[in-house]
Amino acid sequence: MNWEDYFLNIAEQVKLKSKDESTxxxxxxxxxxxxxxxxxxxxxxxxxxxxxxxxxxxPEKYFWIEHAERNAIYNAARIGVSLKNSTIYLTSGLxxxxxxxxxxxxxxxxxxxxxxxxTKNKEKWVESQTKSLQLLNECGVEVIYY
Numbered sequence: 494m495n496w497e498d499y500f501l502n503i504a505e506q507v508k509l510k511s512k513d514e515s516t517x518x519x520x521x522x523x524x525x526x527x528x529x530x531x532x533x534x535x536x537x538x539x540x541x542x543x544x545x546x547x548x549x550x551x552p553e554k555y556f557w558i559e560h561a562e563r564n565a566i567y568n569a570a571r572i573g574v575s576l577k578n579s580t581i582y583l584t585s586g587l588x589x590x591x592x593x594x595x596x597x598x599x600x601x602x603x604x605x606x607x608x609x610x611x612t613k614n615k616e617k618w619v620e621s622q623t624k625s626l627q628l629l630n631e632c633g634v635e636v637i638y639y
Contacts, residue, residue, distance in 0.1 A: 496527055497605060500582040501639065507532045508584050513558055514549045519584045520561040522569060522576055522601065530574050533565030561585070562592035566599045576600045583607070587636070589618060593625035597632045604629065608638040 494502075500521050508519030511534040522531045535558055537543040548557045559567075562581065569576050577600035586607045588596060596604065629636055 497582070497639070500529075500580075501584070501605065503529065503532070504582045504584045508534050508561070510534045511536055511561075512543050513554070515551075515554075517584075518561040520565040521582045522565050523580045523582065525578055530576060530579055531565045531569035533561045533563070533568055535559065535561045536564060560589065560592050562588050563595050566595050566601075569599075578602050580605065586618075587622040588625055589621040590625045590628065591621075593628050593634075597628065597634060601634065603635045603637065605637050605639055 500523055504519040504521045506519070507521060508517040511517040511519075513535050516535060518535045520533045521529060522533075524530050537548070537557055538559060541557065547553055562583065565581065566576065579601050580603040581596060581601050583604065583606040586609055587593075588604070588606070626636065
């Protein structure tokens, strides 16, 4: 097994922690020496009551559930881990614009993601992903599709 498959397999396991009933996404951030720096999955913020069913319904859930990419970035920041020159492995397609800005500003330089959008509500994300690809390209973040 190559390193990319190894880290993508870890991301697949990480996504299983998500309590989002309709979409489970995993993210693994890896350093230059192939060390796992952080992981994240789409979830409610720490301490928030995640048992309220109305918070699982679209469009309400978009206010309450954080994306896997940003959770992985926040988890690293929480324990003081630098993400400079790191790589993020995603179980989804291109990140949304909000996550793309976080990826750029945290120092992540490479993204492994699926070539197609994997969410059930694809139409909602098309414009955001188009803009995020432009942002990532302009900021020198390499995108590798698998």
